[in-house]
Amino acid sequence: MSCSAMMRLSSSALAAAVAFSSSATAGLIDINMTAPTSNSSCTALQSAGLKNVYYPGNDIYENRTHSYFSISAQLEPYCIVQPTSAEEVAKIVTILSQDTTRSFAIRSGGHTVWPGAANIDNGVTIDLGLMNKTTFVPETKVAQVGAGSRWREVYGALEPYGVTVTGGRTSTVGVAGFLTGGGNNFYAGRRGFGCDNVVNYEVVLASGQIVNANDTENSGLFRALKGGSANFGIVTRFDMQAFDAPELWGGLVTYPKSVTPQHVAAYVNWTNNIVNYQDGSAITFWTYDPTKKDIIITAAYEDITGAVAAPAFDEFLAIPDQTSNTMRIDTHRNLAIELELTSGYRNVWYAITIKNDLQIVTKAIDMHRQFVEDWKAQSPDGDFICHGILQAIPTIFSQHSVEKGGNMLGLDRETDNAVMFQVQLMVNGEDQEKLGRERMVAFREAIKQYSVDMDGAVEWQYLNYADSTQDPLSTYGQKNIDHIREVAAKFDPTGVFQTRMPGGFKISKVA
């Protein structure tokens, strides 16, 4: 299933394998032996009794490095440490905080595509991958999810109870980045973002203290963690409100690019109708596929009640010329496995948001077509993938967020339905990545300017899809920016998570 979806959404496994092996040599960065932070961090961790400390060349170190989704994120830390409990995380944070020359990164699923978000050169990477247990509490229907889990494991653990949670639509995504950054999910029309469904966080603070943050305990931290990202501490467990879940109706349908106008029109209508039909999800991808040397359209449709082809899908399903169709009744887990994207490339992504306006959305998709043509003309190996993706952001999502106590995203300020336009560029080699970033920034600014000119700009930039050249927290509204700042200062007064853990989007960098 995963394999065929990968073929559909992207290129051949061979291309990925080639990209993989070439990175193995390109990734061997010389370690600066005289750097003051060098290895003492790692030996200090070992001296303190931490068992899972791995160095370059070690099998586990290399496998964990290669398990970052994007080759761009596969850096070379001095060592990778894998804690197995909140107590061990606390011990690690305490040791690394003691010496002000020590830097570190925190990694959950490793799906942020740009370098340095969840990994670090010249520092220690704290890899939560062994903290991947999900425990279901039937009395409260709460799923206690270890912060190093991937969604596939979470859904699998919950399936026997007939319940699920508002997690990733791709099975390998990590829970911690997804939930601390928001979390768009198949259930958003009904239940809001992933973070809106977290009822308690277990967090290790800079002091090494382990606390709970929920509606009654540390409630400021609780709200800040709903979208405020890695600015406060290390979450070691997420308690999520689970719910009874029948199998879904879902799958992928592909089309030639010739039906682009019908798809764009249907998407705009779909987005406006979500308020009336909250059980559906639709994501439409325009994908340059190097095996076909052309753009194809892939639509991911789902109904969370298992209703087959509900009327809200009529306009989509009337679009002719389907080239493949996997629509069926299946589990949340299997549908997330099907939506896998190809790894093994260097990635540059961005996302901006625009009003749900036919002319602006049409322009965005046309600019993606032009971008692909230009990129193809210069691509040395022709082996690249470029997705242009539409994801509905209707006001009903943030209404659900508000009903559940609110989050940091600031989308409740929007009074019009919006669409997130996301572009993913996947290439080989550092030079192509560098050029890719330059062109992606220009592309982003051009579509932004067009939306401004058309009176259809939306400020919001989604942190979980943002490039390192974006500043998503600055788009979350002054009230939320102030709250994130206050909570960060209160729970991390010396700024460990601003300076010593430099990865991700930092509130201290917001103007």
Ligand SMILES: Cc1cc2nc3c(=O)[nH]c(=O)nc-3n(C[C@H](O)[C@H](O)[C@H](O)COP(=O)(O)OP(=O)(O)OC[C@H]3O[C@@H](n4cnc5c(N)ncnc54)[C@H](O)[C@@H]3O)c2cc1C
């Ligand atoms: C193939 C693919 C599919 C995706 N699908 C979706 C989707 O359906 N919906 C959606 O909303 N997004 C999606 N995303 C985006 C995804 O939400 C982000 O990439 C997210 O950051 C991934 O979480 P992670 O744990 O894998 O990330 P990581 O890269 O491991 O971490 C992300 C950030 O969180 C920090 N962090 C990690 N663990 C912790 C912790 N325990 N406590 C505090 N901070 C921590 C890291 O330091 C880093 O800054 C997808 C991404 C990919 C690559």
Ligand SMILES: *[C@@H]1O[C@H](CO)[C@@H](O)[C@H](O)[C@H]1NC(C)=O
């Ligand atoms: C090694 O690190 C030290 C201290 O950070 C720095 O002064 C020196 O320039 C670095 N040397 C190289 C070759 O990078």
Ligand SMILES: *[C@@H]1O[C@H](CO)[C@@H](O)[C@H](O)[C@H]1NC(C)=O
């Ligand atoms: C770091 O320390 C470990 C354990 O003492 C050692 O095996 C490794 O070679 C050292 N690496 C560097 C780069 O100093």
Ligand SMILES: *[C@@H]1O[C@H](CO)[C@@H](O)[C@H](O)[C@H]1NC(C)=O
């Ligand atoms: C690392 O990955 C290789 C290749 O997939 C596998 O054969 C090996 O068992 C893995 N090693 C560890 C320690 O996980």
Ligand SMILES: *[C@@H]1O[C@H](CO)[C@@H](O)[C@H](O)[C@H]1NC(C)=O
């Ligand atoms: C947790 O991770 C370990 C190591 O990668 C793996 O062997 C195990 O199967 C995972 N646990 C679950 C519940 O998936």
Ligand SMILES: *[C@@H]1O[C@H](CO)[C@@H](O)[C@H](O)[C@H]1NC(C)=O
């Ligand atoms: C909130 O935290 C307190 C203190 O740790 C704890 O007793 C309580 O159970 C938590 N509430 C939830 C909903 O987890």
Ligand SMILES: *[C@@H]1O[C@H](CO)[C@@H](O)[C@H](O)[C@H]1NC(C)=O
């Ligand atoms: C889509 O919406 C437009 C108006 O915005 C309407 O004219 C059209 O009939 C709709 N299409 C369908 C199939 O519902």
